[in-house]
Amino acid sequence: MGTMIVLSTTAVPDYVRGSLTRWLSEPAPGLYVGTVSARVRDKLWEAVSEAVGEGAAVLVHPATTEQGFTIRTAGERRRRIADFDGLQLVRFLPQDTEDPTAPTEPT
Template sequence: MPSMTVLATTAVPNHVRGALTRWMIEPTPGLYVGTLSARVRDELWRVVSASIGAGAAVLVHPESNEQGYALRTAGERRRTPVDFDGLVLVAFRSDEYADASPALGILPSTTG
């Protein structure tokens, strides 16, 4: 069943932006919104995360969990999702702690 999906990008290649606009609208630069099936959403995410380069992307879509949504990230970001007893929160990581992030329980960027 199709569901609302939101994808925010920063500095992604033009061919990725073109692929996203075939399936979603871009109400503001780098923000894509659409109603997608899970299969289309996952395929678009595969393309985005594989082509991210120096950019970054965040995907938010409905999920049957406590929060009601899932969060996926790709690329290097200062805001990092952290699993806190089953809830995904966002930690603002300073540059001096970038190397210590695995020890802090920060989830790695996901591609799938």
């Protein structure tokens, strides 16, 4: 039996958007909702997270947690998901923070 998922994308390639509309409805640009099995959900997320490039994606789906859902993210944005004693909370990075994975220039 399937469960409802919500998937939001920002600046992802057009072919990703086209793939998502085969399985989910797009009520607003970049926002997808639908009822799919866990297997389909995981395959869709795998495809989106591999192709996100410079964009970003967020998936929210039901889970057996205290909150009743799980949040998955792909891509780099200011909002980060932080685990706090089993709760998924959203934290913001300062606007002037540089990407910690970016190479640095030698001084």
